[in-house]
Amino acid sequence: MSVATESPAPRNYEVVPKTSPEGSELDGELLEVAMGPQHPSTHGVFRMDVVLDGETVVKLKPVFGYLHRNHEKIAENTSYLGSMPYTDRLDYFCSLTNNWAYALAVEKLAGLQVPERAEFIRVITAELTRLQNHTSVCGFLLQDMGALGTPLMYAFREREKILDLFESLTGARMMCNYMRFGGCRCDLPPGWLDRVRKIVGDFPQFLDSYEALLNTNEILLARTQGVGRLPRELAISAGVTGPMLRACGVDYDIRKVDHYGIYDRFEFRIPLGEQGDVYDRYMIRLLEIRESLKILQQALKEVPGGPIIDPKAKLRSFRPKVGEAYGRIEGPKGELGFYLISDGSPNPYRYRVRPPSLINLTILEDMCLGQSVADAVVTLGSVDIVLGEVDR
Amino acid sequence: MLGSGILKGLAETAKNFVGSYIDESGLTTIEYPDERQTLAENTRQFPFLVFDGDDAMKGLRCVSCQICEKECPPQCIFIVKSKDKKPDHVGKPQFYPATFDIDLSVCMSCQICVEVCPFEAIKMDTEFELSTSDRFGQLLLHKGQLAKPNSHFQEIHPTDAAVSDAALAADKAKAEAKAAADAKAKAEAGIPRPLASSPEAVTIPPALGPPNLPM
Ligand code: SF4
Ligand code: SF4
Numbered sequence: 001m002s003v004a005t006e007s008p009a010p011r012n013y014e015v016v017p018k019t020s021p022e023g024s025e026l027d028g029e030l031l032e033v034a035m036g037p038q039h040p041s042t043h044g045v046f047r048m049d050v051v052l053d054g055e056t057v058v059k060l061k062p063v064f065g066y067l068h069r070n071h072e073k074i075a076e077n078t079s080y081l082g083s084m085p086y087t088d089r090l091d092y093f094c095s096l097t098n099n100w101a102y103a104l105a106v107e108k109l110a111g112l113q114v115p116e117r118a119e120f121i122r123v124i125t126a127e128l129t130r131l132q133n134h135t136s137v138c139g140f141l142l143q144d145m146g147a148l149g150t151p152l153m154y155a156f157r158e159r160e161k162i163l164d165l166f167e168s169l170t171g172a173r174m175m176c177n178y179m180r181f182g183g184c185r186c187d188l189p190p191g192w193l194d195r196v197r198k199i200v201g202d203f204p205q206f207l208d209s210y211e212a213l214l215n216t217n218e219i220l221l222a223r224t225q226g227v228g229r230l231p232r233e234l235a236i237s238a239g240v241t242g243p244m245l246r247a248c249g250v251d252y253d254i255r256k257v258d259h260y261g262i263y264d265r266f267e268f269r270i271p272l273g274e275q276g277d278v279y280d281r282y283m284i285r286l287l288e289i290r291e292s293l294k295i296l297q298q299a300l301k302e303v304p305g306g307p308i309i310d311p312k313a314k315l316r317s318f319r320p321k322v323g324e325a326y327g328r329i330e331g332p333k334g335e336l337g338f339y340l341i342s343d344g345s346p347n348p349y350r351y352r353v354r355p356p357s358l359i360n361l362t363i364l365e366d367m368c369l370g371q372s373v374a375d376a377v378v379t380l381g382s383v384d385i386v387l388g389e390v391d392r
Numbered sequence: 393m394l395g396s397g398i399l400k401g402l403a404e405t406a407k408n409f410v411g412s413y414i415d416e417s418g419l420t421t422i423e424y425p426d427e428r429q430t431l432a433e434n435t436r437q438f439p440f441l442v443f444d445g446d447d448a449m450k451g452l453r454c455v456s457c458q459i460c461e462k463e464c465p466p467q468c469i470f471i472v473k474s475k476d477k478k479p480d481h482v483g484k485p486q487f488y489p490a491t492f493d494i495d496l497s498v499c500m501s502c503q504i505c506v507e508v509c510p511f512e513a514i515k516m517d518t519e520f521e522l523s524t525s526d527r528f529g530q531l532l533l534h535k536g537q538l539a540k541p542n543s544h545f546q547e548i549h550p551t552d553a554a555v556s557d558a559a560l561a562a563d564k565a566k567a568e569a570k571a572a573a574d575a576k577a578k579a580e581a582g583i584p585r586p587l588a589s590s591p592e593a594v595t596i597p598p599a600l601g602p603p604n605l606p607m
Contacts, residue, residue, distance in 0.1 A: 085500055
């Protein structure tokens with residue numbers, strides 16, 4: 001990864017110098033620690049090889065791949081439809097947004113039109129996904145700081161309500177497999193929208209209490225402000241997207257840039273941070289929840305009737321014409337894209353996922369250098385990674 | 393004041409703690425397995441095969457067209473087509489699965505088999521307490537274990553079952569009307585004609601698109 005400003009000396013990961021470069025007072029030896037792959041703070045099977053000088057991180061190497069499932073090659077050997085349930089398992093917190101990104105790419109490839117009602121259902125489910133992802137990420141971040149249980153459990157309590165909605169709509173809490181090329185799989189069950197309205201109506205109250213619980217907490221402020229700072233230029237040149245990029249103050253949200261789906265019809269703002277530290281990332285997520293609630297309220301007002309899938313869309317023997325397409329959406333973690341090349345056969349010739357968490361993770365070292373090892377854990381928590389997506 | 397933020401947070405946890413004694417909705421967990429939640433109607437776990445009538449093996453709707461076997465993403469369905477025809481076949485492809493296995497340890501509950509089946513023969517069950525210590529004896533389900541009556545389907549997914557029953561009734565009415573018309577034409581012409589019962593003559597609901605039967 002190249003940095004726009006002056007580049008540091010090349011990093012050599014193989015040799016660990018035995019003494020500290022500055023020759024510190026104690027002349028301590030550098031210590032190489034492997035955090036993970038089962039370390040509780042590493043969010044799954046992820047390893048950070050850190051080299052420590054006392055408590056200070058002097059090198060950090062993210063090691064991933066433990067959860068590699070050959071997703072892309074499997075997709076190249078399955079029908080287009082057959083890959084849909086596999087996309088659930090990328091970022092298993094947000095299966096509905098994964099479905100949407102993949103459906104969007106295939107719809108571009110095959111030239112399918114999504115009916116109005118399906119577009120509304122997609123926006124509602126995607127924003128609900130964002131709600132539950134951001135609340136639980138804030139809970140996990142607090143967990144990494146040592147707030148064991150309470151914030152995470154409060155977040156999970158709310159998340160569970162949203163997952164219940166997903167279950168009654170799609171049949172599964174997490175592996176929804178709901179969207180289809182040109183629409184959605186099934187129509188809303190009776191009374192579903194009212195349940196969403198109730199949850200959306202109650203959510204601000206939960207958010208208020210969640211913010212009262214945390215936002216003025218001195219420990220949280222001390223642990224997050226000025227920690228894991230990511231310079232704006234570096235974030236842009238590394239291709240970071242999502243809340244991490246916006247925390248650095250870059251106004252870039254694909255919902256606003258691409259206007260995919262029907263996002264141009266809703267009024268919402270993009271919260272931006274200033275410092276790009278962990279605190280900004282945490283606050284951006286909380287603010288984004290409020291904006292998502294605004295979108296949901298607008299969308300819930302006017303869900304139209306009508307079909308939920310393009311009648312041209314075929315379930316079996318689906319063969320898009322020769323061509324290529326890139327579909328991308330603003331997932332809760334950042335830009336989630338699917339790139340497909342079709343050679344006219346029932347399975348894609350090339351299938352490529354652009355996973356936001358992997359790309360956001362590549363600059364972990366730059367955020368952690370010079371900080372204490374405890375801050376490295378918090379910084380990792382603020383990146384919001386899901387290893388299913390990082391490793392694929 | 394230093395620490396006021398922490399106190400404010402503690403007040404919030406206290407509110408949640410005391411609130412759960414006052415308001416029932418504050419208690420969000422239940423004591424499974426003594427208490428159980430009612431499952432959402434759309435809940436899906438693993439597929440089962442629907443049969444009509446009383447005899448599970450005779451009444452299986454599955455005609456062994458092997459579409460689901462082909463479309464299942466992790467390839468966990470294994471079907472062997474019968475050599476002989478179903479005893480009660482009328483005008484439709486009437487083979488039956490001599491073997492129909494689903495490996496539950498591979499199945500990912502995606503419901504694609506249900507969506508692609510043109511004969512309403514395979515549906516999703518809601519049974520989830522399937523843990524076992526015997527990987528091959530208990531998780532590799534055979535035809536006999538997979539077959540469940542239509543009444544079971546009606547019970548677990550009433551809305552879907554009503555749709556599926558209506559579609560089947562419409563198909564049946566159409567087939568009967570066609571058979572009657574054929575019989576009439578035959579009587580008029582006076583020439584015996586072969587029954588349209590080859591596997592090519594599958595009648596597939598038009599909404600599902602053309603068949604891609606393995607020949
Ligand atoms: S698609 Fe339906 S009818 Fe065909 S083999 Fe599968 S279950 Fe049987
Ligand atoms: S639910 Fe999915 S994985 Fe399971 S048998 Fe059906 S198609 Fe295969």
